[in-house]
Amino acid sequence: MSGATRAAAAPRLYDRTTELAAVAELSARAAAGGGGVLLVAGGPGLGRTALLDRAVLDAPLRAHRVAAPSGNRVPWSGVRALLAALAPTPSAARAALRVARGPDGVAGALTALRAGEPLLLGVDDHHLWDAHSRAALAAAWRAGSGPWAWVVSLAGHHRPPEVPGARLLRLAPLGREGAAALLDEVCRSPLKPAVRARLVDEAAGHPGVLTAMAARLSAAQLAGETDLPATVADDEVLRQVYQGLLDSLPAECGRVLTLVAVAGEAGPGAGDDAGADDPAGGPARPPSSRSGARPVGADAVLAVARTARTSPEALDRLVTDGLLRGPREALRFEDPLLRRAVLGAVAPARRRDLRALFTPPRDAGVPCGPARTSAPRDPGPRGSALDRGAGHRADRLRPADEVRALPGVVRGRAELARGLAGMADGPVADAHQVLLLAASLLREDAPEEAADARFLAMEAAWSAGDADACATALAAGDGPGAATGPGVARGGGDGAERDFRDGMRAALAVRLHEAREPLARVVARDGVSDEPRLLLRAGAAALVLGDAASAVRVHSRALAAVRAEGRTALLPRVLEHLSYAELRAGRHERAAAHAREGLRAAHLTGQRNSAAHQHAVLALAASVAGDTRAVAEHAGRALVTARPHGLAQATTLAEWSLARAELGGGLAAHAAARLAPLVGAGPRSGHFALRMLAVPCFVEAACAAGRRSDARAAAEEFAVWADLGLDPQAPAQLARCRALLAGTEDSARWYGEAVRHHAGCGNDFERARTLLAYGKWLRRRRRPVEARAPLSDALVTFERASAGVWADQARAELRATGGAVGGTGPVGAAGELTPQQQRIAGLVADGATNREIADRLSLSPRTVDHHLRNVFARLGVRSRVELSGVLSRAARDGYGGVR
Structure with a gap:
């Protein structure tokens, strides 16, 4: 059937066999009731639109190609154009648009217009569509419902939308034979072979350039009767x-x-x-x-x-x-x-x-660039180190005195760039020293950039777990001339930097009574800024104060500012800080979502250190969910970079996540052995800001492993730290530690105090761990009726937090008391699977392999495996046979839609 937007004439394509085969396969899948998304990326003139036109003409079903509307910044203009192409009347298109903007989205609008009808929909120049339309289309593609084949073209330099199971094809230049055939088609008169070869060479297989060159040449030039221009392209x-x-x-x-x-x-x-x-004087x-x-x-x-x-x-x-x-x-x-x-x-x-x-000038080796300076002649290599793109290798390319002859601000900016590169992908201790040098060079002429360099130097030292180096970076701002000038005043004033410097130095020296007031001023003043660097500073101050909620708010504001300004290089760092703040606030799933985005951004920008931090956050979040495979994968990837680059913070988080996964899996001795050096003193200790946060986990593991003396020593140190008021969760965790260590008479009192403290700090996962420990203690004291209430509460909380392995523990303990687990067990959980998980689980129960499921649902086997692991964790099963049994019971008990 023909759609209203089919091309009038069939464009002939060359060297596009793979692309056309992919379109044909997708069309056949849609005609059979399936569907999917094919992304076609390419640069200008490589034939993206021609491929979509060919796809529409060849489709064995109704097909449309919709281009980006000319007013592409008008919200919903793209979806409006798409629905207008499908709707029989303008009123029907308007009604469908209302559906698209509602909870049913684009999929609901297409169903309303073409219920059950297979379609091939070509979305041309997706990168030019308005943001609302792109988001709506991405949601529809991720849902994967409907017999619709989407062929989407976008510019090659734009990031493609993330759609599980979508295939991405990148258009390559044509081969010589394909380019020659295209020339023969578009030329108005016969081509002389030598002319054809010349044009093919100049165009380098680019169809748009070939066509433009052919259009500008006369028939005599094409036939070789008159000379070609020196450069045709x-x-x-x-x-x-x-x-x-x-x-x-x-x-x-x-x-x-x-x-x-x-x-x-x-x-x-x-x-x-x-x-x-x-060079030899021959032809061009x-x-x-x-x-x-x-x-x-x-x-x-x-x-x-x-x-x-x-x-x-x-x-x-x-x-x-x-x-x-x-x-x-x-x-x-x-x-x-x-x-x-x-x-x-x-x-x-x-x-x-x-x-x-x-x-540089021909008569001297004087460095040239944005600022020129006088220097003696030098017989060494011509051109400045910066001109040669060497930057930080200037001392190897020219004598040191010539490097020193560069203006301080030029050298300082080069060192600042070098320090940023080191923070992104290199040993952070080295980056710390480079950034301190940049700060000293920029101090006089660029005080605002010097302040940035000092903050970055402190951040590098923080990542390395070197508290003394953090203090050194903060002290670099002391003295006359520090943080002054109009640029600094615009960026928050010397008072803001002084408050941060004084507050952080007091906090590092554990003088909290001196740190609170200046750091609170930083959060209040910089936390409402629109400048990401000031927001990062305010977020750091909030975390040091233990105010995780404010840290999340401030870093979320920084994320919005970075996205609005398109600052892609800063995006991984902001997401890293935000995800860590969310971990501190107990928002593990949100932390994981931001860490996954940060990981993609870090890979795109080549920031391996940031990627290591994101892997560590994902490992810790996975340890809450009890996904031991994900914990091992993310922790391993974090440590591969963190250890050689000296990232103590990422290393501590990764080791902590491995230990928590071991504890959740019943391997208390392994967990205690892994955590012992992290919570102790000395060269093998964990990051200075994380050491105390891991103590409650160590105490629990050590008590279970019979290492009560080690647990008691760690708990005593934790009690001193908890009194400082740096973490609102600490009083509850301390009470839990004392309950684990106390005698029979005192444990109940300490558990009760822990639960009361948890009520005011908002971390549901930690509260559930306390309730689980209390329920275990009661059951082992032969008080099963009393144990059921805390165990039931823990089970529900763990299930809400998707903490599968912890929920399994609570469920087993509850069953041992004789209590009923109700609909919160595997059968009840089956009704809470997502539609995609239900489809995959049903196919597994019917005996399908992952490859067969992938083919049927137009997904990759890896995506199927990911969903299946989540299904296993959610239902608490360990095999396909168990899964089949759970689904059968769920269907029998009335949880529809799971088969």
Whole structure:
């Protein structure tokens, strides 16, 4: 059947066999009642829209292609256009839009318009659709309901939407045969073989460039009767292909792209047409085969960009989006034709001026860049270290005195960039020292940046677990000239930094009476800012004060600010801080959700240290859920980076999560042995800010393992710490520790006190652990009737927190008292599975393998395995046979929808 938006003529495609086969497979799946999502990514002119047109024309079912509306920033404009293409009347489209904006979403709207009808829906230029429409479509795709084949095109440098089971295809340039065949189709007259070969070489397989070149040549040129231009794919041709992409970039990103393109021109004396002729004097070579661009150092670009008030995040965004590739010392364009298009858009005079910023004078080895200075001549290598993209390796490329001749602010900014790189992916102790050096170099001329460097130095030391180094970084702000100047006043004033410095130093020295007031002022003042760096500072202050709720609020505000400003390089760090604050607040599932997002952002931006922190948070959250496999996986990945890079905080969290999983699984001796060094003193101890937080877990494990003297010593130290008031949970946990250690007469009193304290601190998981311990104690004292109430309460709380292994313990204890577990057991839980989990569980119970389930539901086997592990944990079963029995009982007991 034909849809209203089919293309009028069938576009012929070349070298797209894989893509067309994927579309045909998806169409057949939809026609059979299935469905799925196929994502097609590619750069400008590579044929995304042509592929969608071909898919619509070839589809054996009703098919539509819907492009991004011209007013793409109008909320819901994309969904409105999609529904208008499907609706028989405008009124029906308006009614469907109301459904789409409600709880039923786009899937409900499509069902209302085309109930049960298979459809192929082409969503063109998904990255240009408005945010509301993109979110609504993603929700519909993740739900996976309906016989709909979605073929979605998006720009290659944009991050594809996250859809479980979706297939992603990236369009590649055409091969020589495909490119030649396309030329023969689009040319108005026959081609001479030599001309065809020349055009294929210049276009490097790019369909859009091939088509634009063919359109600009005359019949005589195509036939070889008159000469071709020196460069057929000239600025005008490239502008036709790439102008839309360049116009869509933020202004700062466009400026940085221009700087990278200019800095990469071959040789300091390169002219505007550098590389156009063969060095041997022969005919011009195709641009795509020339090595005209050299790699560019990020530090050199950032040094020049700062003079134009361009944010460093613009460069990070270009790298994250994939427009630039390579290590920091050798950036290059992913698409060489895009580089030429960028250069072609720069006026020759402007291009020469920019090149001069990256090129030293011919008669001296004087460093050049955003600020020039006088220096003696030097016979060493020409060009500054920054120009060479070496940055932190300047001392190896030129004599040390020439490096010192650079202006302090230039050196300071280079060291600041180097320190940030070290914090992202390197030993954090080294980054701490580099950032201290940056702070000293920036102190006079850039006090606001110096303050940032000091805060980052403290953060690096904090990650390393070095309290003395934290104090050193804070002390670097003392003395005249610290944190002054107009920039600092705008950023919160010298008073804000002084409060943070004084409060943190007092807290590190355990003088809490001195720390509370200045740190509270930091939270109150910086916590309402719109500047992420100030919000991070306020969040850190809130955590030190033990105010986890304020820390979550402030870091959530920082996350919103970072997302609004598109600061992709800062996103992993903010998510890391937010997820840790949520752990402290007992919000484990939310912490895991933010850590997963932070992990993706860290991988995209190459920040392995942040990824290690996110893995550690995910491991600790998984230890609450009792998913031992996830705990081992995330903890192992965290430790791979954390140990060599000295990330004491991530190491402590990872080890703690392994111990808690062992304790939950009944391996108390293993858990106690793992935690003992973390909670003790000495070189093997855990992170100074986490050591006391892990003590209650150690006491529980040590008591169960018969190490009561070790548990008592740790509890005594914990009691001193709890009196400081740094953690609202500490009084309840201390009472639980005393109950575990007390004699028979006193334990009940201590358990009662622990429960009373828990009522005011809000961490349901810790409260449930106390109730479980109390119920166990009562049952072992042959008081089963009294034990049932705390055990039932613990069971319900564990189930609400998805703490599967802990719920199993509570359920077993409750059964041992003779109490009924009711609908909260596996049978009751079966009715609470998500629709996708119910489908997978039902197919498993029917005997299907993971591969068969994946094929039937258009998912990957890995996604099926993930859902199945969650089903096993939720139902408390350990095998497919047990799962089948649970579902059979659930169906018999009236929990519908699970088969």
